[in-house]
Amino acid sequence: MVFLRSPFTPDLPPVLRGDSVTLRTPDVGDHKSWAELRLLSRAFLAPWEPEWPANDLTRAAFRARVKRYWRDIAEDAAYPFFIFSADGRTLLGALTLSNVRRGVAQMATLGYWTGLPHLRRGYMTAAVRLILPFAFDHLRLHRVEASCLPGNTASIALLRRTGFAEEGLARNYLKINGVWRDHLLFARLADGG
Numbered sequence: 020m021v022f023l024r025s026p027f028t029p030d031l032p033p034v035l036r037g038d039s040v041t042l043r044t045p046d047v048g049d050h051k052s053w054a055e056l057r058l059l060s061r062a063f064l065a066p067w068e069p070e071w072p073a074n075d076l077t078r079a080a081f082r083a084r085v086k087r088y089w090r091d092i093a094e095d096a097a098y099p100f101f102i103f104s105a106d107g108r109t110l111l112g113a114l115t116l117s118n119v120r121r122g123v124a125q126m127a128t129l130g131y132w133t134g135l136p137h138l139r140r141g142y143m144t145a146a147v148r149l150i151l152p153f154a155f156d157h158l159r160l161h162r163v164e165a166s167c168l169p170g171n172t173a174s175i176a177l178l179r180r181t182g183f184a185e186e187g188l189a190r191n192y193l194k195i196n197g198v199w200r201d202h203l204l205f206a207r208l209a210d211g212g
Contacts, residue, residue: 031089032098035153040145041107042100042114045088049101050081052110060135067171068132070197095119098158102133102146111137114146116154116163126162127154139173147181155209162209166192166202178205184212 035042045053054076057064061071074080091097097117103110114131129150133143154160165183167174179185183205192202 031092032100032153032157035100035149037105037145037149039105040111040142040149041103041105042146042149043103043107044092045085045099045101045113047082047085049110050078053081053101054078056110056112056134056136060132063135063138064132065196067168067174067195069194091117095121098127098153100146100150102142110134111142112146114143114150116150116158116160119158119160124162125160126164127158127160129154129163129165143177144180147177151181151207160209163207165205165207167205168195168200169203175203181207182211183207 031044058076065071072080088097088099091099096119097115098119099115099117100113101110102112102114112131112133114129116127116129118128120126129147131143131147151163154163163183165178166189167178169188175185184207186204186206189202189204191199192204193200
């Protein structure tokens with residue numbers, strides 16, 4: 020099935036290209052590669068993510084997900100990106116700038132995941148380094164926040180490596196894998212602080 024853009028499709032963010040990764044907005048045509056990577060990575064991702072709905076990997080659920088992504092973009096609420104290899108052929112993971120707040124805040128929250136076969140190769144570091152100029156220069160945000168579980172040493176190292184500063188601990192911050200969990204809070208400012 021071919022999915023054509025309708026007149027109601029929002030102006031999508033630009034494709035962001037780096038030396039080792041390409042970031043672009045998800046499309047329904049990505050379902051197969053996304054579902055395969057998520058299924059392969061499920062046991063690895065489960066301790067770090069909210070519980071998955073029973074139908075999460077279905078084509079219908081993915082189509083609804085993409086529709087929600089596009090609505091969020093149109094409403095300036097979130098900017099999801101899939102992370103691909105530099106040639107755009109292999110899906111590596113995803114990251115999203117969500118909870119965009121305007122007015123006096125001018126901030127968003129960064130979330131991300133990497134597929135199991137692509138861990139520890141620098142792809143997420145490259146992706147975060149690509150998304151930050153988009154956040155600060157294109158979206159004109161002042162602050163990007165991120166959080167992670169205190170035991171997620173890989174995520175803590177990623178955030179520090181990409182210039183995020185640790186700001187504290189949020190108790191019972193997010194429900195992860197069915198349990199309310201504390202999270203370390205990090206932030207990066209537009210001026211690099």
